[in-house]
Amino acid sequence: MRDPEDLLHQYLDQPLTAQEQAELGSWLAESPAHARRFTELLLLHNQLRSESLTLAASVPAMSVNSTGGAKLRLHRRRRQLRRVVGIAAALLLLLMLFNFLPPFGERAVATAASAELSRLIDKNRSDASRSYQVEVESVALAGRRHGRKSGSEKRPPKPPMDNAVLHLRGGGLFVLIRRQPDGRDFVTGSNGHYSWSVRPDSPVRISRDLQRFSRDLPGHEYSLSLVELTTTLQQLQQSCDVQILEGGAADSAHVDELATAPSERLLVAVRRPGFSGPRRIEIAYNAATHEIHQLRFIDMPYGPERLSLRLTLISRDGQPETFFHHSAHHPPEIPVEQE
Amino acid sequence: MRQWTLAQPIICSFIGAMVRDFADRDDVLQETAVAVLESADRYDPSRPFIAWALGIARNQIRMFLRRDGQEPLIFDEAVISQLADSFEAIDPHDVHRLSFLRDCLQRLDTRERLLVQLRYAEDLKPAAIGEQLGMAANTVSKALQRLRDQLRVCIDRAAAAARAAEGGRA
Numbered sequence: 043m044r045d046p047e048d049l050l051h052q053y054l055d056q057p058l059t060a061q062e063q064a065e066l067g068s069w070l071a072e073s074p075a076h077a078r079r080f081t082e083l084l085l086l087h088n089q090l091r092s093e094s095l096t097l098a099a100s101v102p103a104m105s106v107n108s109t110g111g112a113k114l115r116l117h118r119r120r121r122q123l124r125r126v127v128g129i130a131a132a133l134l135l136l137l138m139l140f141n142f143l144p145p146f147g148e149r150a151v152a153t154a155a156s157a158e159l160s161r162l163i164d165k166n167r168s169d170a171s172r173s174y175q176v177e178v179e180s181v182a183l184a185g186r187r188h189g190r191k192s193g194s195e196k197r198p199p200k201p202p203m204d205n206a207v208l209h210l211r212g213g214g215l216f217v218l219i220r221r222q223p224d225g226r227d228f229v230t231g232s233n234g235h236y237s238w239s240v241r242p243d244s245p246v247r248i249s250r251d252l253q254r255f256s257r258d259l260p261g262h263e264y265s266l267s268l269v270e271l272t273t274t275l276q277q278l279q280q281s282c283d284v285q286i287l288e289g290g291a292a293d294s295a296h297v298d299e300l301a302t303a304p305s306e307r308l309l310v311a312v313r314r315p316g317f318s319g320p321r322r323i324e325i326a327y328n329a330a331t332h333e334i335h336q337l338r339f340i341d342m343p344y345g346p347e348r349l350s351l352r353l354t355l356i357s358r359d360g361q362p363e364t365f366f367h368h369s370a371h372h373p374p375e376i377p378v379e380q381e
Numbered sequence: 382m383r384q385w386t387l388a389q390p391i392i393c394s395f396i397g398a399m400v401r402d403f404a405d406r407d408d409v410l411q412e413t414a415v416a417v418l419e420s421a422d423r424y425d426p427s428r429p430f431i432a433w434a435l436g437i438a439r440n441q442i443r444m445f446l447r448r449d450g451q452e453p454l455i456f457d458e459a460v461i462s463q464l465a466d467s468f469e470a471i472d473p474h475d476v477h478r479l480s481f482l483r484d485c486l487q488r489l490d491t492r493e494r495l496l497v498q499l500r501y502a503e504d505l506k507p508a509a510i511g512e513q514l515g516m517a518a519n520t521v522s523k524a525l526q527r528l529r530d531q532l533r534v535c536i537d538r539a540a541a542a543a544r545a546a547e548g549g550r551a
Binding site: 063067074077078083087088089090097098 | 391393394479500525536
C-alpha cells in the first residue's frame with residue numbers, strides 16, 4: 043500500500059485510481075484518528091482556497107516565468123471571483139432570510155443572543171472603573187400633563203445630561219459630572235456608603251440613601267440603573283427580546299458609529315410588551331473581549347420627556363476609589379450637610 | 382446566522398471531501414444553505430447545529446452526484462459517517478487557528494506563492510500547473526504536498542506563539 047499521507051494529498055489534487063481509492067477508503071475506516079487527519083487536511087485545503095482568492099483579488103497577477111511563457115489570465119480569475127462573490131452574496135441573502143424566519147430563526151437567534159448576553163454580563167463584572175461620555179441624541183415630550191403643575195415642574199431645571207461624564211465602578215460607585223449653562227459643574231455621586239451632591243454655591247449634601255442622588259440619572263424609575271450596568275444587563279434578559287448583529291448591521295443611522303469593524307458586534311434589546319423602560323437598547327462591544335464600548339438607550343422615559351441617549355466609553359480603570367468620595371470634587375472649606 | 386457562520390468552514394470542508402472540484406463544491410454548499418433554510422422548522426436547538434447541518438450536506442452531496450451524473454461517491458457510508466463524526470468533533474479553536482494561514486502564506490517565497498495561486502486561486506490541476514511552469518505533474522504534486530505540510534507547521538507555530546503570548550499577558 044502507498045503511504046497514506048501521499049494518498050491524502052493526491053486525493054486533494056487529482057483523481058485516484060480505483061485501487062488507490064480503495065486503499066484510501068480502507069485506511070480512513072481503520073481508525074477515527076485517520077479520519078481526523080483527513081479532516082484537518084481538508085480544513086487547510088478549504089482555507090487555502092479562500093485565502094488564495096482573497097489574495098488574488100488584492101494583489102496584481104503574478105507572471106509565470108519565461109520557461110512557461112504564459113501570463114496568468116486575469117479575466118479567468120475575475121470570473122472565478124465574481125462567481126465566489128455571487129455565491130457569498132446569495133448565501134448572505136439566504137442567511138438574512140434564515141435569521142428572520144419563525145420559528146427556527148427566532149429560536150436559534152434568541153438562544154445565541156441570550157447566551158451572548160450572559161457572556162457580556164460575566165465579562166463586564168469588574169471592580170475596575172469605567173468612564174463614559176453621555177450624549178443626548180434626542181428629547182421628546184411624552185404626554186405632558188395639563189392643569190396643576192407637578193412638583194418636578196416647580197423645581198429648577200435639572201442640569202443637562204448632554205455632554206455629562208459618568209464614572210462607574212463596581213459596587214454601585216459612581217460620579218456624574220454635568221456642566222451647567224454657566225460653565226460650572228454639578229457633580230453627584232456615591233462611594234457605596236452614602237450618596238452625595240456637590241452643587242455650585244451650595245453646601246455639599248450627603249445621604250445614607252444610596253439612591254438619593256442617583257435619581258437624576260434616567261432609568262431609576264423602572265429600576266434600570268445606569269450605575270449598576272451588570273444589573274441592567276441582567277434585567278434585559280427578562281424584559282427584552284435580544285438579538286446580535288455582526289459588524290454594524292442595524293436599523294439606525296447612529297449604529298454605523300457603534301459597530302463598524304468586523305471585530306465589533308451589536309446586541310440589540312427591544313422591550314417586550316408589559317415592561318417599562320427604554321423602547322430599545324443597543325450595546326456595542328468587542329466580539330473577542332466582550333468589552334462594552336457604547337450603549338444607546340432609545341426612547342427612555344425621563345420625567346415628562348423621552349430621551350435617546352448614548353454612553354460612550356472614554357477610559358478604563360482610570361479612577362481610584364477615592365475619586366468616588368465627595369471630597370475629591372470640592373474645596374475642603376465647603377460645608378457638608380447630611381440629610 | 383452566527384451558528385451558520387461558525388459552521389460554514391466545517392460544512393464546506395466536509396462537502397469538499399466528497400466533491401473535489403471547487404466550483405461544484407461551492408454549488409453544493411449553496412444548495413445546502415438553501416436546504417438548511419427550508420428545513421429550519423425541523424431543527425431542534427437542543428441538538429448540535431453542526432451535526433444537523435452535516436446531515437443535510439450529506440443528502441445534498443448525494444443528490445448532486447446523482448443529478449449531475451458525476452462520479453459516484455468514492456467512500457462508502459461507513460467512511461462518510463466516520464468523516465462526519467470527525468468534522469462534528471472539531472474544536473472551534475482548530476478552525477480559528479487557520480486564521481494564521483494568511484501570515485504563513487506571506488512568508489512563502491515567490492515560486493511557492495505562485496504554486497499556491499495556480500492551484501487554489503486558478504483552480505489548476507498539477508498537470509496544468511506543470512505545463513505552465515515546465516515541471517512534471519508528479520513534481521508539482523509533491524511540491525504541493527510539501528507546501529501544505531510547511532504551512533501546517535507554520536500555523537502550529539503561530540498558534541503556539543499566540544497562546545504563549547496570551548498566557549504571558551494573563
